[in-house]
Amino acid sequence: MSLRNKLLLSFAAICLLVISLLVLNSFMAREQGSHVQRLLAIHHHYAALLNLKNAVNRQLSEAQDIFIYGKSVDGKSFQETAAQVGTEMQRLQAAVDLTEALPVTVVGDEIDSGRVRMVELQHQYEDLYRELVLMTMLIQSGRKAKAQEHFQTEISRRFGNFFNKIDGWLVVKKEQLASTEEGFVSINEQHNRTSLIALVAIMVIVLFFSGVFVYLLGPRLRDMLRGTERISKGDFSIPVRVEGNDEFSRLALSMNQMMADLATSRKKLLEQSYYSGMADMVSGTLHNLRNALAPIVIELEEQQRALVGLRLERMVQACAELKGGTHDVTRHADLIEYLELSLVRLHEGLGQTAEGMALTRNKVGVVEKVLNQHSYLARMERPREIVVLAEVVNDCLGLVPQDALATIPVLVDDSVAAIGPVVSQRIVLVQVLANLVSNGLESILRSGATSGQVVIDASETSEEDGGRQVHLRVTDTGEGIPAEMLERIFERGISSKGVGSGLGLHWCANATASLAGRLYAESAGLGSGTTLHLVLNVDQVKS
Numbered sequence: 001m002s003l004r005n006k007l008l009l010s011f012a013a014i015c016l017l018v019i020s021l022l023v024l025n026s027f028m029a030r031e032q033g034s035h036v037q038r039l040l041a042i043h044h045h046y047a048a049l050l051n052l053k054n055a056v057n058r059q060l061s062e063a064q065d066i067f068i069y070g071k072s073v074d075g076k077s078f079q080e081t082a083a084q085v086g087t088e089m090q091r092l093q094a095a096v097d098l099t100e101a102l103p104v105t106v107v108g109d110e111i112d113s114g115r116v117r118m119v120e121l122q123h124q125y126e127d128l129y130r131e132l133v134l135m136t137m138l139i140q141s142g143r144k145a146k147a148q149e150h151f152q153t154e155i156s157r158r159f160g161n162f163f164n165k166i167d168g169w170l171v172v173k174k175e176q177l178a179s180t181e182e183g184f185v186s187i188n189e190q191h192n193r194t195s196l197i198a199l200v201a202i203m204v205i206v207l208f209f210s211g212v213f214v215y216l217l218g219p220r221l222r223d224m225l226r227g228t229e230r231i232s233k234g235d236f237s238i239p240v241r242v243e244g245n246d247e248f249s250r251l252a253l254s255m256n257q258m259m260a261d262l263a264t265s266r267k268k269l270l271e272q273s274y275y276s277g278m279a280d281m282v283s284g285t286l287h288n289l290r291n292a293l294a295p296i297v298i299e300l301e302e303q304q305r306a307l308v309g310l311r312l313e314r315m316v317q318a319c320a321e322l323k324g325g326t327h328d329v330t331r332h333a334d335l336i337e338y339l340e341l342s343l344v345r346l347h348e349g350l351g352q353t354a355e356g357m358a359l360t361r362n363k364v365g366v367v368e369k370v371l372n373q374h375s376y377l378a379r380m381e382r383p384r385e386i387v388v389l390a391e392v393v394n395d396c397l398g399l400v401p402q403d404a405l406a407t408i409p410v411l412v413d414d415s416v417a418a419i420g421p422v423v424s425q426r427i428v429l430v431q432v433l434a435n436l437v438s439n440g441l442e443s444i445l446r447s448g449a450t451s452g453q454v455v456i457d458a459s460e461t462s463e464e465d466g467g468r469q470v471h472l473r474v475t476d477t478g479e480g481i482p483a484e485m486l487e488r489i490f491e492r493g494i495s496s497k498g499v500g501s502g503l504g505l506h507w508c509a510n511a512t513a514s515l516a517g518r519l520y521a522e523s524a525g526l527g528s529g530t531t532l533h534l535v536l537n538v539d540q541v542k543s
Contacts (some may be wrong), residue, residue: 412456443478
């Protein structure tokens with residue numbers, strides 16, 4: 001079974017259990033809702049009975065005040081009390097109607113008993129009220145003794161029967177309220193137990209499937225992790241274990257095939273590097289030293305011309321003439337003034353020479369850095385570091401002939417600065433770019449054009465595997481390259497200058513290949529200029 005089907009099966013089992021729990025909760029909720037409805041109806045009914053009893057009790061008190069204690073009849077108060085009793089009767093009827101509106105499963109046979117009791121109460125109260133009205137009329141007609149006797153013998157008994165009827169109904173409602181509360185508590189406890197059992201069951205199933213997946217997939221994930229660690233260390237000798245025919249097995253097969261291809265490629269590269277490494281290193285070192293020494297030689301020649309221009313021999317002649325003595329006062333003053341001016345000029349010239357020597361010393365440091373870099377390359381792999389392309393381009397311009405830069409502008413497009421930091425080999429990039437820019441400047445000079453320029457621009461693309469690719473272009477307006485030479489321009493011994501060893505672009509191509517990149521040329525032909533493309537696969541700088 002594939003990993004996808006296993007996950008789907010586990011998900012279906014958990015969903016089925018959750019749905020069962022929801023259905024059970026829904027059933028329990030309906031049961032709880034029924035008991036809540038019953039509790040509300042009984043409570044409303046109970047409260048209506050108590051209110052009715054209180055209202056009738058107030059009416060009994062008024063009747064006792066009139067018929068026993070001889071209080072005068074207040075018709076308005078008597079009617080208000082009767083109206084209040086009527087209101088409570090209506091509320092009790094509403095409570096009975098509310099009970100009747102509930103489902104039969106909730107109230108059972110309470111509907112019929114409530115109707116019967118309500119009808120009996122209404123009839124009893126109507127008879128009682130008619131007797132009270134009749135007794136009131138007897139008192140008003142002067143037959144007070146007869147009214148009192150009838151109240152004590154008949155009406156008091158009817159009041160007692162009415163209260164007994166209400167009390168009996170209250171006892172029934174109280175018992176129903178207690179039993180309903182017990183049922184609600186029982187249902188609630190049962191619901192809680194069921195929910196707890198379902199929750200425990202879900203946790204057990206989740207833990208079970210988690211344990212199964214950890215047991216089945218844990219060792220395979222560890223094998224995959226160890227395989228990737230071996231690949232990162234360059235060890236392709238131990239393949240990843242393959243078990244089954246699921247997604248992990250296919251991934252392991254792909255990793256093993258990739259490791260085999262990488263091992264074969266590395267073996268071929270090592271063999272090729274063994275035969276050509278030493279020759280390329282020597283030729284590359286000499287070429288880089290020549291590029292680095294060329295501006296130093298030019299600056300030394302300029303400093304030599306500056307020193308010769310100081311004309312120290314004339315200062316020596318003036319000193320000799322002053323030492324020999326001269327009787328011409330004017331001549332003596334002129335010699336002194338000449339020596340003073342010459343010393344000032346000598347001081348300025350020596351200062352400029354010192355500044356030039358400082359610049360020369362910095363470029364000698366570049367030469368030393370080149371030597372150290374190639375000495376390091378002779379012993380071990382080049383280091384990779386965080387590189388800012390704008391700084392690399394700026395450094396490479398310090399290695400090209402300065403006299404050519406003084407006459408031919410090198411324009412750096414803003415797209416170079418827009419490229420973010422990358423991880424690569426900085427010194428190699430500096431040397432390669434310096435060589436490409438120098439070739440562009442020399443091509444413009446050889447073309448004999450009165451004006452020209454070299455433009456450096458860049459762009460960036462993302463690979464499907466998440467890597468980055470930086471594309472640098474060095475474009476000149478020089479003499480161009482014939483179409484038949486575009487593919488051979490990077491071969492050893494091939495030069496576009498007509499004379500030369502042809503090692504510069506060949507070394508650049510090899511150095512670019514060592515950076516996991518490629519170098520190619522583009523030109524429309526002679527007289528159309530050239531664009532040298534430097535494409536590098538670089539690493540993303542991790543924040």
